[in-house]
Structure formats: structure tokens, C-alpha cells
Amino acid sequence: MSERDPSTLRSSRWFAPDDQRSFGHRSRLKQMGFDTEDFKAKPVIGILNTWSDMNNCHTHFRDRAEEVKRGVWQQGGFPVEIPVMSLSESFMKPTSMYYRNLLALEVEETMRCYPLDGVVLMGGCDKTVPALIMGATSANLPSIFFPAGPMLKGCWRGETLGSGTDMWKYWAERQAGNLCEDGWNELEDGIARSPGHCMTMGTASTMTAIAEVLGLCLPGSTSIPAVHSTHARMASACGRRIVDLAWDKVIPRDLLTEDAFHNAIVTDMALGGSTNAIIHLIAMAGRAGIKLTLEQFDEISQQLSVIANIRPCGEYVMEDFYDAGGILALLSQIKSQLKLDALTVSGKTLGENLEGAEVFNDDVIRPLDKPVSNAGGTFVLRGNLAPDGAVIKPTAAEPKLLAHEGPAVVFKDYADLKERIHDESMGLTAVHIIVLQNAGPIGAPGIPEWGMLPIPNYLLKQGVRDMLRLSDARMSGTSYGACVLHIAPESAIGGPLAAVRDGDIIEVNVEKRILELKISDEELQTRLAEWTAPPRRHRRGYGQLYADEITQAPEGCDFRFMHAGDDVVEPDIF
Secondary structure, three states, X not given: OOOOOHHHOOOHHHHOOOOHHHHHHHHHHHHOOOOHHHHOOOOEEEEEEOOOOOOHHHOOHHHHHHHHHHHHHHOOOEEEEEEOOOOOOOOOOOOHHHHHHHHHHHHHHHHHHOOOOEEEEEEOOOOHHHHHHHHHHHHOOOEEEEEOOEOOOEEEOOEEEOOOHHHHHHHHHHHOOOOOHHHHHHHHHHOOOOOOEOOOXXXXXXXXXXXXXXXXXXXXXXXXXXXXHHHHHHHHHHHHHHHHHHHHOOOHHHHOOHHHHHHHHHHHHHHOOOOHHHHHHHHHHHHOOOOOOHHHHHHHHOOOOEOEOEOXXXXXXXXXXXXXXXXXXXXXXXXXXXXXXXXXXXXXXXHHHOOOOOOOOOOOEXXXXXXXXXXXXXXXXXXXXXXXXXEEOHHHOOHHXXXXXXXXXXXXXXXXXXXXXXXXXXXXXXXXXXXXXXXXXXXXXXXXXXXXXXXXXXXXXXXXXXXXXXXXXXXXXXOOOOEEEOOOOOHHHOOHHHHOOOOOEEEEEOOOOEEEEOOOHHHHHHHHHHOOOOOOOOOOHHHHHHHHHEOOHHHOOOEHHHHOOOOOOOOOOO
């Protein structure tokens, strides 16, 4: 039996036998205009396309899917494009995070039920990346990730704009009365000028880089801007490569090892990546049977400085990062921290992929002795307010707030926050600590990106641009500020955050990893004993499934039942 015997292909179960069912399968392909020679004895490659008219990050995916197909045909495969749910960060409510696991389920079952020998996972928008990888890992068929690529840099009155980051920055100026309506409208026109995901080091740029370091992408592919001709050529290269992966039976769990996840965490910290990466990496690792802890992230953050000078922690955007050498150049700077023997879809190790990588602008990708910040990318805090942990991105905060005590002002939910935060009669000062409850996985639901809580307008007018803010929510990776996030357990299930009251003193000390509510243990227990759970929001459908099965942030916010076993069940009725 030759190494590439067509009978070894998974799809041969559908198409090869001389029986009634296979006759039906073949005839229906011919109904669509395909000839026997198009699909006979060839790997069937599924192109899982998350294109949608409601997903601005993926508007170029119609073209890219055709370019992927071209590569599949060139390499002797049979490409089939299959649409899967498009997770739009901009338009989905309450949050695309609410639907990450739903897409992961769809991907897994799509891969399982169709006659596919391998898949190309097309994604880039924030939650799409982990969802596709989670589903593919559970299905465990040969897979390659195709990254959407960042959009081109924005521009306004000669100034470079970064999506998300500069929106927050200039909105604060607008609220402070320093930016007129015409200027604001010009910003709206200039901040997002091409297809692609956010060009700052938000969640999308962080997660696609992580996908590459995990070994699931072609080397260097995740740094290419969405509209570059190189991106189109990379699409065809992905199509060619997945055919070989399908023949060679290279599956995700061959690549997603403990070493690979170590490399992902190291890269996240060197990039100054999104705090959301912690939740996603824990969930992705869980699908591969690997347990990651918050302590692993914190330990690595203490060993590694941020060297990517990319907004919101730095000055530049992803287009500059690509021109400076991209992700391979950054990884070449931190080789001593990486497990270089980890395998990748290129057929080479990570170390081999880095051979010849160079930094072409050492202000964009800094050397280790001249980092953007000596602080790690993300720190983990614990204390009586967060016994299961919370996270903060110190590089995005005003340094004076990293060791702070102040009185709490508490908002019971997001609606309460919107209604009262700008009320001058509340008398907030820069010393206060803003606390938002019921914004976690169950409380919101979906742990939305509400964690960059607004600063009162009257304080913005006084020149205040950062305050300490605490919640069980997440924060956009493009955001900045002294925001403590993912507090666990969340308040909606009776976590200590639910016990905080106006005027309580809270201590945050990032260096010492402390998050403490300054009341006695007895008082805290009394308050929690008096606490009553908010009414359940959903009693049917996906909402009920989500509430019943979702885990907390330190567990990845995945569904519990997705980790009940690691078997991959193949269809057995033909």
C-alpha cells in the first residue's frame, strides 16, 4: 500500500464504494457540475469560511476563499467551501464571546459530518480564532489556520490612527469638550480604511499570532496586512499545504502540546497581548487535553518584558510590525524562552521556521535590553475579592494606579452604570475605585468587553484620564487603563465582588499581586450570606444551555460538557 493510497482517505468512505449510498454521493457532486476526475481519489478539503456582510474584518474572505481553492486544486485536492457562523466583534450583542462556543460546536460537527480529509479555518475577528481552533481540535482532523490579516493603518489630519485604541482616546477628549463634532466625524471616516481585523495589538492580532506560534499557520502568515498581494498568495499556499497535511494525517493534537502552549504564553507576554488571550488559551488547551493555570501566565509574565511597540501599549500599528519583520522577527528575539522543537503545519519545527528571521526596525520590535516595558504583559491578582484570580495589563495603566487604595463606588449592572456614571451629584474623584457587578459569564451574560468602565465626564473635563476600575467583565484588547478584569468567581454566582458596597476601601497592588476588600472575613461572609442571586435571564434554548454549562474565566469560559471525554466519534452509518 503506497503512502498516498486513496483508500486511506476519510472521504473514501463516502465516495469509493460500489454501493447505493456512494452512488448518491457521487451523483450529487455531479449535479453541482463536478466531474468524476475532479474528486476521484483526491483529498476533500473543507474551506470553513466565516465571511459575512455583518463582519467587517472578513469582507475580503470571498476572494481569499477562491485563492485557497486555487491552491487546493494545484496540489491535487478537491476544495469545498462551507460557510460557518460569523462572529462579528462590532455588531453582535450582548457580545461575540457569548457565541464563541456555539461556533466551536458548529465547526466540530461540520468537520465530523461531512466527507472531509482536511480543513482550512478562515478567521481573524477576535472570537473567531479560538472558536475555529477549539472546534478543529475537538474534531481532530488535519487543519490549517488562515489568518484574516490586520487592516491598514488609519489616518486623521496627518496622524496615524489605531482602531479601537484611538477611538477610546478621542472619545475621552470629546466627552471632555476638547474635540468638536466635525473632528469626531472625520475620525469615524479615517480610523478603519480597509478589510482586515484591528491593526493594534488587540485580541485579533494577539490570537492570530498565538495561532501561528501554536503551529497551526504557515510561518509569518499572521503578520501580513489583509489587502497586501502577499496575503492573496498566502491563501493559495494554505490551500496547497492542507492537501499534504491531509495525506500525511497531521492532526491538531499532534501540534497542540504543552510546549506549544508554553510558546503561546511567552509570545503573548512579549507582544503585550490582549488580556482576552488568557481566557481563550485556557479554553483552547482544554480541548487538547491540557490544563493551563493563571499561575503559568503570571510566572511567564514576570520573566519576560514587552518588546512589541504596538498600540495600545506602544506607538506603532500592525502594518509597521509587518514591515519591521513581523511575528518571526519578534520570536527570533525571544528564542531563549521558546520550546524550539515544537512542530508546526509547515512540516518544520518552530526553531526551523525562525531561521533567517531579522528585525528591520528595532524601535517597532525592541531588543530585550530596550523593552517597551519591564512589566510583563499581563499580571494575575488574588485576594479576598478574587480568590480564583483576576487579571490586569499594567503596561496599559497609569503607573501611579498600580499600587492604590481607595473607596469603592458600586454599580449593580451595566444599565446602572450607564444611568449614573456621569451624575455629578455622586461626587466621584480620581481616588475612587469604580466597581461593576454582574458583568461576568453568567451575569451579563457572556462576559462582555465592558471592563474599560467609563470615567465620569466631569472628571475628564478636569484632566483625569485613568482611574482604577474593577469588574468581572473583559476588556477590548485595543483598550487601555487601570482595569482589573475577569474577577472570579463572578458576582452573579455569589463571588465576593457581589459583597462590595459604596465606600468600602479596596487595595490593589499589582507588584504584590494583591486585590483586597478591606473588611473582616466575618463581615464578608455575613454579606455573602445575605446575598440573593439575580433572576435567571434565559429559560430555554441556547441561553439556557449557556447558563447551565459555562465555566468561569479561569477555566476558559468553555462548556463543561465539551471536556467530558476526548474521543472523536466518526459517522458509522452510510
